[in-house]
Structures are given as structure tokens and as C-alpha cells.
Amino acid sequence: MKDIKPALLLFVIFTIICGGIYPLVVTGVAFALFPHQATGSFITDTSGKQIGSRLIGQPFADPKYFWPRPSAASDFGYNSLGSGGSNSGPTNPDYIKTVKERVSLLRDTGVTGAVPSDLVQASASGLDPHITPESARVQIPRIAKARGLSEEVLLQLVLQGTEPRQLGFMGEPRINVLELNIKLDGVR
Amino acid sequence: MNGSEWLEIIIFFTVLLAATKPMGLYMAHVYQGERTFLSPIIAPGEKLIYRISGVSTEDEMDWKRYALSMLLFNLVLFGGLFTLLMTQHLLPLNPQKLPPFTWQLALNTAVSFVTNTNWQAYVGEQAASYFTQMVGLAVHNFVSAATGMAIVIALLRGFVRRKTSAIGNFWVDLTRGTLYILLPLSLVAAIFLVSQGVIQNFSAYKTVPLVHSTSYDKPKLDDKGTPLKDAKGVPLTENVTVTEVTIPMGPVASQEAIKELGTNGGGFFNANSAHPYENPTPLTNFVEILLILLIPAGLTYTFGVMVGNTRQGWGVLAAMLFLLVLAFGALQWAENSGNPLVAKLGVTGANMEGKDVRFGLAGSSLFTVATTGTSCGAVNTMHDSLTPLGGMVPLSLILTGEVVFGGVGSGLYTMLAFAIIAVFVSGLMIGRTPEYLGKKVEVREMWMSILIILTAGVTVLILSGIAMITPAAVASMANPGAHGLTEVLYAMASMANNNGSAFAGLNANVNFYNLFGSLAMLLGRYVPAVAVLAMAGSLAEKKYVPPSLGTLPTDRAPFVIWLVLVIIIIGALTFFPALALGPIVEHLTMGGN
Numbered sequence: 015m016k017d018i019k020p021a022l023l024l025f026v027i028f029t030i031i032c033g034g035i036y037p038l039v040v041t042g043v044a045f046a047l048f049p050h051q052a053t054g055s056f057i058t059d060t061s062g063k064q065i066g067s068r069l070i071g072q073p074f075a076d077p078k079y080f081w082p083r084p085s086a087a088s089d090f091g092y093n094s095l096g097s098g099g100s101n102s103g104p105t106n107p108d109y110i111k112t113v114k115e116r117v118s119l120l121r122d123t124g125v126t127g128a129v130p131s132d133l134v135q136a137s138a139s140g141l142d143p144h145i146t147p148e149s150a151r152v153q154i155p156r157i158a159k160a161r162g163l164s165e166e167v168l169l170q171l172v173l174q175g176t177e178p179r180q181l182g183f184m185g186e187p188r189i190n191v192l193e194l195n196i197k198l199d200g201v202r
Numbered sequence: 203m204n205g206s207e208w209l210e211i212i213i214f215f216t217v218l219l220a221a222t223k224p225m226g227l228y229m230a231h232v233y234q235g236e237r238t239f240l241s242p243i244i245a246p247g248e249k250l251i252y253r254i255s256g257v258s259t260e261d262e263m264d265w266k267r268y269a270l271s272m273l274l275f276n277l278v279l280f281g282g283l284f285t286l287l288m289t290q291h292l293l294p295l296n297p298q299k300l301p302p303f304t305w306q307l308a309l310n311t312a313v314s315f316v317t318n319t320n321w322q323a324y325v326g327e328q329a330a331s332y333f334t335q336m337v338g339l340a341v342h343n344f345v346s347a348a349t350g351m352a353i354v355i356a357l358l359r360g361f362v363r364r365k366t367s368a369i370g371n372f373w374v375d376l377t378r379g380t381l382y383i384l385l386p387l388s389l390v391a392a393i394f395l396v397s398q399g400v401i402q403n404f405s406a407y408k409t410v411p412l413v414h415s416t417s418y419d420k421p422k423l424d425d426k427g428t429p430l431k432d433a434k435g436v437p438l439t440e441n442v443t444v445t446e447v448t449i450p451m452g453p454v455a456s457q458e459a460i461k462e463l464g465t466n467g468g469g470f471f472n473a474n475s476a477h478p479y480e481n482p483t484p485l486t487n488f489v490e491i492l493l494i495l496l497i498p499a500g501l502t503y504t505f506g507v508m509v510g511n512t513r514q515g516w517g518v519l520a521a522m523l524f525l526l527v528l529a530f531g532a533l534q535w536a537e538n539s540g541n542p543l544v545a546k547l548g549v550t551g552a553n554m555e556g557k558d559v560r561f562g563l564a565g566s567s568l569f570t571v572a573t574t575g576t577s578c579g580a581v582n583t584m585h586d587s588l589t590p591l592g593g594m595v596p597l598s599l600i601l602t603g604e605v606v607f608g609g610v611g612s613g614l615y616t617m618l619a620f621a622i623i624a625v626f627v628s629g630l631m632i633g634r635t636p637e638y639l640g641k642k643v644e645v646r647e648m649w650m651s652i653l654i655i656l657t658a659g660v661t662v663l664i665l666s667g668i669a670m671i672t673p674a675a676v677a678s679m680a681n682p683g684a685h686g687l688t689e690v691l692y693a694m695a696s697m698a699n700n701n702g703s704a705f706a707g708l709n710a711n712v713n714f715y716n717l718f719g720s721l722a723m724l725l726g727r728y729v730p731a732v733a734v735l736a737m738a739g740s741l742a743e744k745k746y747v748p749p750s751l752g753t754l755p756t757d758r759a760p761f762v763i764w765l766v767l768v769i770i771i772i773g774a775l776t777f778f779p780a781l782a783l784g785p786i787v788e789h790l791t792m793g794g795n
Contacts, residue, residue: 016256017267020373021274023255025282028380032344033337036385037456041403044396044455052402054451054479056410066410069399069478070449073416083559090418090442094449095327095407097473099556099584101707103681103689104541105792109555117547131540131551137558138476138584144559179562183209185484186562195413 057196065196070094071143072192077123078160079198080145080153082191083132084116087140100136124155144188147176163201171197203534207564211530214488214568215523218495222519225496226503232382233355233375233504235259244381251377262368265739268356269732271372272349276316276728279342284312286338296331297406303329310716315342317727318350318609320461320468320579320702321719323711327450327471332404339468340457344388347464347497348379350611353731354501357615358508360738361639364746369738383497384464391459391493399482402455407448415445454479462493465609467579467702475569475582476558487565487582491572498522498576498607501614509639513757518617521765522575525606529571529595536592537563542793553592556584574599577609579702586680586689586705590789593688594781596703600695601662601781602773603655609700612727615734619654622647624761624768625754634754640746650737654730659776661698661725665718666691666780675714680707684791688784693719698726 044052056064066072071082073092088096102109116134133149150172158165175194176187203211231238252259263271286293287308291301303311307323314321315338324330330339352375359369396402419439422430430438454470458480461468471477481487499519506515541553557566566583573580574596585596599606605617626643629636636643669675669690679686689705696703697719704710710719747753755761 017271017274017373020255020257021271021278024251024257024275024373024376025278027251027255028345029282029337029341032380032385032460033341036389037336037340037402037453040389040392040396040456041453043393044402047393048396051399052396052455053405054401054403054408054449055399055482056408064408064410065413067449067478069482071478072412072414072447073444074414075416076414079414083554089420090416090444092416092447093444094447096325097327097471097477098325099473099476099587099706101584101586101680101705102555103586103685103707103788104553104555104589105543105683105685105788106681109681110543110547113544113549114547117549128550129548131544131549132554132559134547134549135544135553135555135557137554138556138582139473139478139558141473141478142558142560143478146559179206180484183206183213184488184562185560185565186206188559192413199413 057193066192068190068193069143071141074191074195077156079195080150080157080191081133083142083145084134084136085140085142086136092141094141097140099138099140120152124159125152127152143190143192145191147172147187147189150175150189150194157198167201171201203538203564207562210488210564211568214491218492218499221492221496222499222503225500226515227507229383229500229504230507232378234508238382240382240386248377248381252374255373257371257373257377259371259374261371263371264367265356265369265735268369268372269735272353272731272735273728275372275376276349279345280312280316283315283338283342284308286334287311290331290334293331293333295333295336295404298331300329300331306713306716307711310720313720313723314702315339315466315468316346317700317723318346318464318466318577318612319697319700319723319727320466321697321704321710321723322468322702323716325472326469332452335457335470336453340460343457343460343464343466343468344380344384345376347384347460347466347610348376350609351379351383351497351501352376352611353734354611354615357618357734357738358505360741361509361641363742364744366742367739369735369742384460387463388456388459391463391489392455394489395455395458395486398486399478400455400458400486401451401479402453403451404453405451407450409446409448411446412444415443417441417443458490459493461580462490462578463497465494465498465576465578467573469580475580476584481582484560484562484565487561487569490580491569494572494576494578494580495607497610498613501611505614511757514639517757517762518614518621521762521769522605522607522617524766525769526571526575529575529599529606530567533571533588533592533595534564534567536589536595537567539589541589553589556587558582570596571599572607573703574701575604575606575608577604577612577700577702579696581703584706585692585703586707590685590785590792593705594785597688597692597695597785598773598777598781600692600699600701601659601777602769603658604699604701605769612700612730616654616730619651619734620769621756621765622651623655623772624765625756627768628754628764635752637747637753638756640748641741641744642747646740647737650733653733655772657729658698658726661722662691662694663776663780665694665698665722668718669694669714672714674712678709678712678715680709684784684788688788691780691784694722698722700727
């Protein structure tokens with residue numbers, strides 16, 4: 015059967031081209047043009063030490079920080095080694111109980127009025143770096159109290175930290191929680 | 203939908219439709235062996251590949267040899283990947299020292315990537331080394347896509363050619379599809395993705411300190427890794443403080459580009475295209491959706507060019523577009539309505555469980571319908587957490603056989619099988635001769651079309667039924683009640699239709715799903731593929747029948763509407779009972795809306 019030879023050889027050739035040359039070329043060009051992005055968009059502190067990636071959310075549970083969305087990453091929330099969603103079904107009683115607990119926690123820490131859904135429902139990635147501007151605003155009273163800052167200062171911080179829709183129409187306005195909290199630590 | 207969402211959707215479809223013709227024309231040139239603007243760069247390499255592997259562009263195959271070559275090549279691919287997965291601990295580029303796959307998981311994964319399914323029963327960042335991702339999985343993303351495209355091109359030759367047994371050379375079609383179409387587009391797309399923040403490196407995973415430490419209750423395990431419980435059966439936990447996290451790295455962009463373009467869908471990370479390193483911005487989301495639909499849309503135009511009447515291609519595209527927009531509207535509405543059980547707790551807004559903020563609701567919904575209308579299966583939204591009716595949308599798109607744009611190649615050939623059924627049924631109803639594109643539709647074409655359309659559906663229903671009476675399979679469900687049934691139905695539908703997305707709560711890395719799933723993927727890929735080639739062979743042998751008064755015009759609106767109806771009727775007849783027991787029951791018990 016004369017087609018055995020091309021079957022084997024083309025497998026080898028395409029493995030070399032698509033599995034070797036192609037990713038190496040992409041890596042080379044990526045490092046030449048976009049080294050910061052290619053290596054993970056890391057944020058460095060003033061001493062040049064990497065303190066996280068602006069794309070990967072971090073856990074914050076202390077009242078003096080803006081809280082990110084709930085995370086269903088495996089082992090613990092925002093564990094970047096265990097990305098993923100909760101995969102809870104919408105009618106699962108355990109799931110509804112969990113959401114109820116999250117709402118209660120927000121109520122206990124000074125959130126009045128409607129709770130934005132993104133603040134009590136877990137993200138798809140488990141690493142969502144963003145919250146909606148509404149979700150940031152409802153947390154202002156708690157943080158103001160915990161830090162002894164005026165709500166006005168915090169509101170300004172939230173407004174400055176709000177990224178608009180990309181190109182004016184893509185996605186939704188959003189706030190990067192890690193960057194916001196780093197800035198928050200800088201406020202005296 | 204707010205104003206920006208309308209704008210985003212309108213611009214998306216405008217760009218897609220604008221790209222259809224140039225893309226389709228280019229692919230027609232490539233597969234007909236004509237010169238393209240990339241020929242000066244690629245043609246010398248192409249010739250060299252033919253010389254090394256002993257392929258001649260003049261060596262035309264009949265359908266049996268074409269099918270056999272395709273199967274043989276896929277067998278080699280399977281063997282290569284299976285071996286690689288079982289030995290990844292011995293191979294280079296494994297900075298995390300990841301262990302080999304179990305044979306069941308390796309079997310499932312190898313079948314999954316060879317069949318363009320990319321069902322993933324493993325967690326990418328915890329199980330697959332860079333070598334596995336790059337040399338193993340990414341290669342399959344290219345060649346399994348090129349295989350699907352080759353098959354549909356062979357079918358188109360069957361329609362065009364007269365009184366011959368030759369339908370092309372599989373090796374040439376495979377090589378051209380990979381070199382001229384998939385590689386250049388992936389290269390450009392990958393570099394664009396990096397510019398937005400998708401990573402591309404070979405570093406070891408990076409450990410960074412947290413800005414503020416956190417703690418959680420960690421289940422206590424015994425030496426064997428099973429959870430310890432106290433006398434009352436409550437799991438024992440200890441409070442652990444976390445001060446640093448480890449962020450995975452890797453050559454992601456190169457894989458992300460071909461994963462969408464080849465409608466493969468296998469994510470580098472567990473969170474797939476929801477992961478910020480795979481899909482960091484609304485713009486990457488927009489581009490990734492476009493990549494998913496680009497080749498399937500373009501192929502409709504290629505079809506029109508090759509059969510000599512571009513209206514035929516636009517007709518098929520119109521049917522696909524109608525179904526996609528319909529599905530998008532339904533999903534967007536269902537998710538925007540939110541979850542009434544959550545709303546009762548004082549929560550406002552759309553259902554955000556399993557969605558990331560940056561994509562917006564429209565960006566999440568559009569990705570979801572695009573990935574399940576095609577055989578892609580990449581996700582930026584966790585389908586398991588969609589509202590019941592919302593979740594029924596991707597499930598239905600998969601169950602209709604993935605003809606709403608469909609997989610690269612496979613979508614169009616399945617759609618053409620539906621068109622043949624539509625021609626035949628309407629022929630019976632109005633007494634016209636069943637002809638399609640100048641070829642008489644006879645017993646053999648009907649048999650093959652039925653095989654193409656029903657193989658996956660029958661497989662889904664039988665295997666879901668077996669799962670329901672197998673305790674080990676039922677135990678894998680993550681959510682109780684009707685939702686659990688939907689999880690199993692979705693898993694079988696996804697594998698049999700070579701989609702690869704999941705209601706991912708289901709624990710699929712157990713023998714039942716690994717083994718029966720492999721069977722479903724193999725049947726769902728190769729039975730239709732061989733049937734298509736058999737049909738191509740039989741069509742090529744026929745003489746041309748010029749259109750007469752008795753011929754049903756298939757490039758007019760009435761036929762397109764009829765085609766859509768046939769797809770919906772066949773889908774509903776096959777799956778309504780199963781859908782009624784799963785998502786519909788769940789919706790009714792949830793109340794609201």
C-alpha cells in the first residue's frame with residue numbers, strides 16, 4: 015500500500031512544522047514585539063519585584079480592601095493553578111444557599127439596596143480580575159469605615175480605575191481589583 | 203441588550219460577512235491548485251514536502267483510497283499522541299515534572315484531539331506538559347482541521363466532476379489546507395493575541411506573593427489522599443493561610459489561535475477561553491469568535507465558487523446565519539432575565555455565574571453560540587451554570603449536528619447532507635425530480651445523507667440511556683435532578699458531535715465517560731466522514747443533469763427556508779423528549795421568567 019509512506023512522513027513533517035517551527039516563530043516575534051505581554055503582564059513594585067499579573071485576579075477578604083468576585087478556583091479562591099468555574103446548576107439548592115451566604119456577608123458589612131450579580135456569582139475563569147463599577151461602589155462605605163477615609167476619595171479612585179468599553183463598544187466597563195487595591199494602599 | 207451590545211453584534215456580523223467572500227475565494231484557489239499571493243513564499247516548501255513524502259499532485263484517488271488514506275493518517279496521529287501522553291514524563295519541556303496520563307485518559311484525549319473534538323477530561327495546567335501541549339495537541343489542532351476541510355473539498359469535487367471516479371488527492375488537500383490556510387492565519391492571529399496579553403513563553407510557572415494573604419479551610423487527607431471525617435461524618439478541615447500563588451506559564455497564544463481557527467477548542471488551561479491568559483480583553487474575545495466562524499463561513503463561498511454558482515453558497519450561509527442569530531437572541535434573552543432564585547435574594551442583573559466581567563453579556567452569549575454552532579467547543583462561559591433555557595441553546599446547537607457554521611469542513615458537509623434530504627423530501631411532496639447541483643439524488647446519496655445526519659444523534663441517545671442505568675455514570679453528576687440529566691446528555695452530545703465543550707460539573711475522568719466517550723467521538727467523526735467520501739465518489743460518477751422546469755431551484759429563498767425547517771424538524775423529532783426531561787423540566791421547576 016503506497017499511502018503508508020506519506021501517512022508516516024507527513025505526520026513527522028507536520029509535527030516539526032506545526033508543533034516546532036510555528037510555536038517557536040510565534041514566541042520569537044512575541045518576545046521581539048510584546049515582551050511584557052508574552053511573559054504574563056506582570057506588575058512590579060517600586061523595588062522591581064513582581065507582585066502579581068494585572069490579568070490574574072487575587073483574593074481579598076479583608077474589609078479594608080475592595081473584594082473581587084467570588085472564585086470557584088480549586089482548593090481556594092483565585093488559586094491560579096486551579097482555574098475554572100463553579101459549574102453549579104441554576105437550581106442547585108447548595109448553590110442558592112452559597113449565594114445567600116454571600117449576600118448576607120455583604121449586608122452585614124454595610125451594603126444596602128440591590129446587590130450586583132457579579133459580586134455574588136462566581137466567574138468562569140475563577141481568576142476574573144475585574145468587577146463592575148456598581149460592585150465597586152457598593153463596597154465604598156465598608157472600606158471608608160475600615161480605613162478611616164472619606165467616601166469621596168474612594169469614589170474618585172473607583173472612577174479613575176474604571177476602564178471603558180474597548181474601542182468604545184466592546185465588552186462592558188470594568189475595574190481591575192488588584193490594581194485598584196494597590197492604589198488604595200498608596201492613599202494616605 | 204444595551205446600545206453598545208447591539209453595536210458590537212452588528213459590527214461582528216458585518217466583519218464576518220465582509221470576510222466571507224475573500225476567505226472563500228482564497229480557499230477555492232488553494233484547493234484547486236491555483237496561484238495565490240502566498241504561493242511565492244509557500245510553494246517551494248510545499249513541493250519539498252511532496253518530494254520527501256512521495257506524493258504527486260497528479261495522482262488522483264477514488265473515494266475508497268481517499269477514505270483509506272484519511273483513516274490511515276488519523277490512525278498514525280492517534281498512535282503518536284497516545285504514545286506521547288503515556289510518556290510525557292520522559293520527554294523535554296516539562297518544567298513542572300508532570301506525570302504521564304493513565305491509559306484510559308490518554309485514549310480519550312488522543313481520540314478527542316484526532317477527531318477534532320478536543321473534549322478534555324483533564325486539567326490542562328495540572329496535567330499536560332509544554333511538550334504535550336505544543337508538539338502533541340497543537341499539531342492535531344492543525345491536521346484534524348485540515349482533514350475536515352479536505353473531506354468537504356472532496357465532496358464538492360464530487361458535485362462538480364462528471365463520469366469519473368477521481369475526487370482528488372488526500373495528501374495534497376491536507377498539505378495545502380495546513381500550509382496555505384491554517385498556518386498563515388494562525389501566525390497572524392497568535393501575534394495579535396500576544397499584543398493584547400495572551401502569554402507565549404517557555405518559563406517555569408511563576409510564584410508571586412499575594413498583596414494581602416488569605417486563608418481557607420483545607421480538607422484533611424490521609425496518606426492515600428482520601429478525605430478524613432470525624433465521628434459524625436463531617437469532613438475534617440484545617441485553616442490554611444495562603445501568602446503566595448503560582449501562576450502557570452506556557453506557549454499559549456500559538457495554541458489559542460489554531461484552537462479557534464480550526465474549531466478545535468481544547469484549552470491550554472482548565473478555564474479554557476475564559477482564562478485571562480487565553481482571552482484577556484473584549485477585543486481578543488471578538489477576534490476569537492471571528493476566528494471560530496471564519497473558515498466555516500468562507501467555505502460556503504468556496505462551495506459556491508467550485509459549483510459555479512455563488513448564490514448556492516450564499517443560500518447555505520443564510521440558513522446558517524439565521525439559526526445562529528436566532529440562537530444568540532434566545533441565549534441573550536435567557537441570561538439577561540437572570541436567575542429568579544438568585545433575584546429573590548435581592549440580587550440584580552444578568553446571570554453572571556460562570557461568566558467573566560470583561561466580555562460583557564453579549565460577548566459571552568455570542569462566544570457560546572459560536573462555539574457550539576461550530577464544532578469548536580472552546581468556552582468563555584461555563585455552560586453548566588447557564589439558566590435552564592439558556593443552557594438548552596448550546597445543547598440544541600450541538601444536537602442539530604453542528605451545521606450552524608459547523609466545524610471546519612464538517613459543518614458544510616453535514617449541511618449539504620441536510621440539503622440533499624431537503625431536496626429529496628420536497629421532491630416527494632411536490633412531485634419534482636430530486637436533483638441537487640445538477641446531480642440526481644438516488645438511493646445511495648440518501649443512505650449516505652442519513653448516515654451523516656443520524657449517526658451522532660443515535661449515538662447520543664443510546665449512550666445517554668446507558669449512562670442513566672449505570673450507577674458509576676450517574677455518580678459523576680455534579681448537580682441534582684433534571685440538571686444532572688442535562689449534564690450527561692450534553693457530555694454525550696458534545697463527544698458524539700465532536701464539539702468538546704461540556705457542562706463541566708460532570709466528573710468525566712472516570713472509565714465510563716473516558717471509554718464510551720471515545721467510542722462516541724470515533725463514531726461521530728468517522729462514520730459521517732467516510733459516508734461523505736462515499737457520496738462524493740458516487741456523485742462524481744454521475745452525469746450532469748441540466749436544470750429543467752422540473753428542477754427545484756436550490757439557490758432561492760424558499761429553499762433556504764425549507765432547509766432551515768428540515769434541520770429544525772429533524773432535530774426536534776430526535777431530541778425533544780430528552781430536552782423535555784432535562785432543561786425544560788428544570789426551567790419549569792425554577793419558576794420565574
